[in-house]
Amino acid sequence: MKIISNYKKIGFILFFSASFSLAQSNQTIDEVIVSASLTPLERSETGNSVTIIDGNLIRDRGVINISQILRDVPGFAVSQSGGYGAQTQVRARGAESNHLLVLIDGVEANDPSQNDEFVWGTVSIADIEKIEVIRGPQSAISGSDALAGKVNIITRSSDQNGAQVHSQLGSWNTHNSGFNFSRKDDNFHFRAGFNRMDSDGDNISRDGNENDGYQNTTMNLKSGYSLNPQLNVLLTARKSEGTVDYDSDDNFDGLVEDQPKNSDFDNLTAKIKATYLQADGPWSHSFIIAESQFDNAAYSGGVIGNITASQKSQLQYLGSYTEDSQSLSILIENEKEDWIQKGEISYGIYDPNQNRMRENDGLALEYRYEPMNNFIVGLSGRYEDNSEFGSSSSYRSEFVYKKSEAMRIRGVFGKAIKNPTFTERFGFYTNFLGNPNLVPEESVSAELGLDYTFANNLVEMSFAIFDSDLENEINGFVYDPATFAYTSANISGSSNRKGIEVTMSGEISNALSLNSSYTYVKSDQQDGDITTREIRRPEHMASLGLYWMPSEALNIIMNAQFVGSQFDTFYPPFPQNPENVKLADHTLVDIAINYEMSEKMSVLLKIDNLLNDNYEEVFGYKTLGVGVSVGLRYQM
Numbered sequence: 001m002k003i004i005s006n007y008k009k010i011g012f013i014l015f016f017s018a019s020f021s022l023a024q025s026n027q028t029i030d031e032v033i034v035s036a037s038l039t040p041l042e043r044s045e046t047g048n049s050v051t052i053i054d055g056n057l058i059r060d061r062g063v064i065n066i067s068q069i070l071r072d073v074p075g076f077a078v079s080q081s082g083g084y085g086a087q088t089q090v091r092a093r094g095a096e097s098n099h100l101l102v103l104i105d106g107v108e109a110n111d112p113s114q115n116d117e118f119v120w121g122t123v124s125i126a127d128i129e130k131i132e133v134i135r136g137p138q139s140a141i142s143g144s145d146a147l148a149g150k151v152n153i154i155t156r157s158s159d160q161n162g163a164q165v166h167s168q169l170g171s172w173n174t175h176n177s178g179f180n181f182s183r184k185d186d187n188f189h190f191r192a193g194f195n196r197m198d199s200d201g202d203n204i205s206r207d208g209n210e211n212d213g214y215q216n217t218t219m220n221l222k223s224g225y226s227l228n229p230q231l232n233v234l235l236t237a238r239k240s241e242g243t244v245d246y247d248s249d250d251n252f253d254g255l256v257e258d259q260p261k262n263s264d265f266d267n268l269t270a271k272i273k274a275t276y277l278q279a280d281g282p283w284s285h286s287f288i289i290a291e292s293q294f295d296n297a298a299y300s301g302g303v304i305g306n307i308t309a310s311q312k313s314q315l316q317y318l319g320s321y322t323e324d325s326q327s328l329s330i331l332i333e334n335e336k337e338d339w340i341q342k343g344e345i346s347y348g349i350y351d352p353n354q355n356r357m358r359e360n361d362g363l364a365l366e367y368r369y370e371p372m373n374n375f376i377v378g379l380s381g382r383y384e385d386n387s388e389f390g391s392s393s394s395y396r397s398e399f400v401y402k403k404s405e406a407m408r409i410r411g412v413f414g415k416a417i418k419n420p421t422f423t424e425r426f427g428f429y430t431n432f433l434g435n436p437n438l439v440p441e442e443s444v445s446a447e448l449g450l451d452y453t454f455a456n457n458l459v460e461m462s463f464a465i466f467d468s469d470l471e472n473e474i475n476g477f478v479y480d481p482a483t484f485a486y487t488s489a490n491i492s493g494s495s496n497r498k499g500i501e502v503t504m505s506g507e508i509s510n511a512l513s514l515n516s517s518y519t520y521v522k523s524d525q526q527d528g529d530i531t532t533r534e535i536r537r538p539e540h541m542a543s544l545g546l547y548w549m550p551s552e553a554l555n556i557i558m559n560a561q562f563v564g565s566q567f568d569t570f571y572p573p574f575p576q577n578p579e580n581v582k583l584a585d586h587t588l589v590d591i592a593i594n595y596e597m598s599e600k601m602s603v604l605l606k607i608d609n610l611l612n613d614n615y616e617e618v619f620g621y622k623t624l625g626v627g628v629s630v631g632l633r634y635q636m
């Protein structure tokens with residue numbers, strides 16, 4: 001009866017999902033992707049489940065917060081603690097939020113000082129070309145942080161000479177404005193962008209009236225130069241800085257209350273890549289230097305408190321040999337991570353001030369072979385030597401069988417790992433103690449998928465079933481009654497995550513297209529003989545997007561997202577007895593209207609949360625209600 005009730009609540013979404021789904025021209029099955037393999041390949045050649053989010057669609061929808069887009073991705077559960085810029089966790093297929101690796105132009109952007117999670121609240125949607133989402137085990141390609149999947153945010157390159165300015169104003173005194181400049185000739189391209197967002201926000205605690213605001217300044221640079229037909233150099237850099245207001249539970253009643261607190265961030269990702277293509281030969285060589293830096297500071301009443309900082313440096317060589325129907329790629333990598341944490345000692349038995357580092361050497365191999373025109377196999381493996389955890393290995397095998405021009409069957413089987421984080425090993429402020437004896441988590445996953453196109457290849461349907469078992473799962477909330485503190489520990493037993501993803505994509509007519517998906521995920525944690533449903537992982541999720549162009553100058557986008565009920569943890573005054581609480585399901589509906597006034601100027605009208613649904617994605621944290629914004633974009 002429970003499942004039937006949930007299906008009724010997503011009725012109109014599933015009705016359309018059973019009939020049509022979106023397909024924009026930029027989301028066809030043959031689009032080249034760069035994240036699913038050591039070298040770029042067409043989407044039809046990978047066994048992984050892939051979602052491509054186009055940057056033009058992001059802008060047409062008037063999205064300011066990137067989490068609004070991620071809720072459309074099959075298998076992604078988003079938990080946001082408030083409004084714009086608030087702490088946001090994204091869980092892929094029931095895994096943990098730090099099991100998802102996020103890259104910006106290929107640079108690893110997970111913050112080691114934030115429990116190895118990517119801090120989504122620091123991201124501006126400005127100057128994004130596309131977002132590639134790869135679901136399933138990716139450690140064999142990308143190492144520890146990619147246990148459950150990978151997201152690559154790719155920024156725009158220069159495709160013409162010119163400049164563009166944009167500005168968007170909306171509810172909660174929100175301003176989002178910026179500009180970009182491009183230059184391109186035969187051997188050189190350059191693009192620079194600047195974006196500034198300010199919002200007064202709303203009150204995120206259940207009581208009180210203090211607004212929690214957000215500011216973000218983002219600068220983006222991407223430039224390349226071809227020295228000759230064989231050798232080219234690419235430089236990318238993206239810097240974001242700003243502040244987020246937040247509330248906390250200072251009276252220990254289990255609920256946050258108004259607090260004059262804010263957190264500042266200053267992040268940088270940068271990369272230099274030199275690529276040499278052998279003239280009339282099968283080899284290509286790339287040398288990469290990548291750097292990511294993160295600085296975070298917390299304030300209370302204007303007085304600085306805790307400080308965290310981290311830095312990740314990578315040196316990589318990637319060589320690829322391609323001939324006829326097979327290819328072999330090798331990646332040699334050295335990675336160094338530094339982590340600093342400073343603040344007052346607020347818990348008598350533990351000094352949280354830390355300065356730690358670790359180093360990792362990795363070797364990855366990938367072999368792809370097409371023994372016949374309709375069958376592709378891929379094998380990849382990775383060996384790592386970590387200064388803290390010793391040696392480890394991961395692997396992945398995949399296949400694609402093209403039964404016909406309309407149908408392909410694909411599958412993936414792999415083992416992935418996740419190393420314990422600095423926070424889990426060495427603790428945090430207040431009453432969280434580190435556990436230096438943690439061992440890496442290990443996951444074995446399998447996936448089987450079917451992709452089918454029909455209606456003259458204008459409609460595509462995808463179906464995937466997945467199953468993953470996690471060993472040595474780290475529980476970060478183990479209570480010690482002797483010290484009245486929490487710590488982390490590897491739990492016994494195997495935790496299982498399994499489910500299905502269904503998406504359909506297609507153009508109904510030249511003017512109308514639809515996008516829909518449905519995900520069922522069951523994620524259980526086993527500790528000895530006790531099995532519990534994991535928190536912040538709804539079993540049912542669905543989305544529907546409608547894109548209508550009644551004329552060349554006008555497009556209207558309606559997007560609906562359903563999130564089923566889920567559980568979270570409530571910590572009452574006696575924290576050794578936490579309680580599971582149920583968060584109700586909710587449906588978000590957004591509408592965006594874009595009108596081109598001329599070849600150079602367009603205007604936008606956006607309505608968020610049209611139904612003014614009152615919901616929480618994290619227990620005790622309110623989210624934004626209905627909001628309206630207008631925007632202007634001018635191409636010079």
